[in-house]
Each structure stands twice: as C-alpha cells, then as structure tokens.
Amino acid sequence: MPLAINNATKVLPALLFGGKEYVALMHLHSEVDEQLLRGTFNKFIGKIMQLPPVRSHVKRQYRQREIYYSDILEINGKDVLFKVGVESGTYIRKLIHDMGEDLKTGAHMTELRRTKVSTLSEKDNLATLQDLEDSVYFYEKENDDRLLNKYLGSIESAIDFLPKVFISDTAVDPVCHGSPLAVPGIVKLTGFDKDEMIGIMTLKGELIALGKSVLSADEIKTSNRGVAIKTDSVVMGIGTYPTYKKIN
C-alpha cells in the first residue's frame, strides 16, 4: 500500500493511474473443461465492458476497461489461480463473476492480492509497520539512518513513470502559487501528448507540482510563447525558491 507523507500526499491521485496487477483465486461453481476455461480467459483479454458492482464508489453504468494480460497459474478442481494485469478501475470480483457467466457455470472470487501498482511493485522496499518502528527507533536512539534510508523513499521516485518538464528557477515560485507554466519557463522535457498528466520539476529534480499538458512536447519545442502546462496539485511549499523580478 503506497503511503505519502505531508506535502507528498498531494500526488496520491496520480499514483492511481496506470495499471494494476493482481493474483486472484477464482472458484467455479462446477468443474469445466480446461480448454473451455482457457478460451474464456482469452476472451477476457483486451477491452471489456464492465458494470461496477452494486456496492461501489462510482456511478453504476457500463464502462470500458482494458485487461492487459491474464494468465492461469494453476487449476485445482474448481479453483483457478490466475495473474491478471488490468487498467485502473477494473473490478476483479466482477471480472471473475463475468467469466463465470460466460462459462455458464458461475464463479466467484475467493482471494485477491495486488502485486503491482503502475511502476511500484511488491519487490521494492516494502516496509511493515514494525520495520517503520525499528527505523525510527534506530534513527532517534542510535543515530543510525540506514533502515530509514531504505524504507523512506522520495515522492520523486514514486512518480518516475510520469512524463516531465524541468523548469527554470525563475518559473518555480509562480508554479508554487498555482500559475500555469508558459513555454519560455521550460528548460528540458520528456516526450508527451496534449492532455497528459505531467510532473513539473526543478532543474535539481525536485517535484514542484503535477499539471496537465496544454501543448504536446513537440508543440512546445517549436513555439516560444503561450501556456504549456496547467498546474493542478502543488507539492512544493511557497517560498522554497525566491520571487524573481521581471527584467526588461
């Protein structure tokens, strides 16, 4: 489970983008032929329509979600263990239910474990609550920051997967105040399209804010004025960088 501290909490919605990977256990209501089962699994790869469950946080209407991959790991009688990579907002319980309908036997989910969130995976420095206690203890009592360094990551590393722009020192403070970012403020950039979520960074690599691109990276490269990125959620505190006066 990703946790973000203080200022970093503002980027949490961005972490929900990107895919998720789960390992789930499906329980079939009666045994089915393996060939048939594999056929159904393959049918539910790619774009599918899904109706959110009765108890859910979103409006209950059909919506399209993409299943990137779906692999059966083990079949044991009526139990099917499988790994599935899905678009954010896909309900696995529902996916299993729908596959059950397709098989005409019915099925339900008995277990679910998430194994990846976009770029974060369980292999990374996963900390238990006990690990956190230990790392704070060693740091406070014995001045040993090794554990803390291991578990306390930076928000920048968590948004590694976002396209970014790196901006001039003079443009930092206005963005901290929520101003949109204009083309001349940009010094370096990665590739991106219009209407994408962008990380606005300093030249030192600190995250200032998240924004939405108004122009694509290619358009920015060929123009010298106009709004490039609209600022959404600001992470950096006002006053971290000074206000520069206009020189002209």
Place this chain on the structure above:
Amino acid sequence: MKLPLESLKHEISSLREEETDSRYGKAPEERSIKERINYGFILLDKPAGIRSKTAAYIAKNIMATLGAKKMGYSGTLEH
C-alpha cells in the same frame, strides 16, 4: 508480463542550457531525513485484517517524531 507504464523510460531533451541556483531547493538525494519527510513516500506492507486507514494512522504516529503531520494512502484492495 508488463503493465503499460511499467519500466517506461522517458528520454529527456534539452531546449537550452541553464544553471540552477544552489542556494534554493535541494536535489532529492541530498535531502536530510527531516526534509525527506515532507516529500516522503513509503510502500507499506499492510498487515492483514486491519483497515488501510488504520494502518496509515499507525504509520503516521510512528513517523510523527520525525515531523510527519499528514499521511495519505492510496489504493484499496478491490479495484
């Protein structure tokens, strides 16, 4: 198998050369522990059987001596 955004590498291209003033801000890898808390991020292995909210609350209390005031979490299991 890979998710779409996974192991995505973004090529950075420069529009111009520009220096940054070392008096302001700090590169993420140079931050002190106290500074890192403000831009901190943890991947928690949530114990089974307690709510995400509770786990985040406990984590916040543990980190409070280091200056953690807010602890946000994202992602519920069934999505």
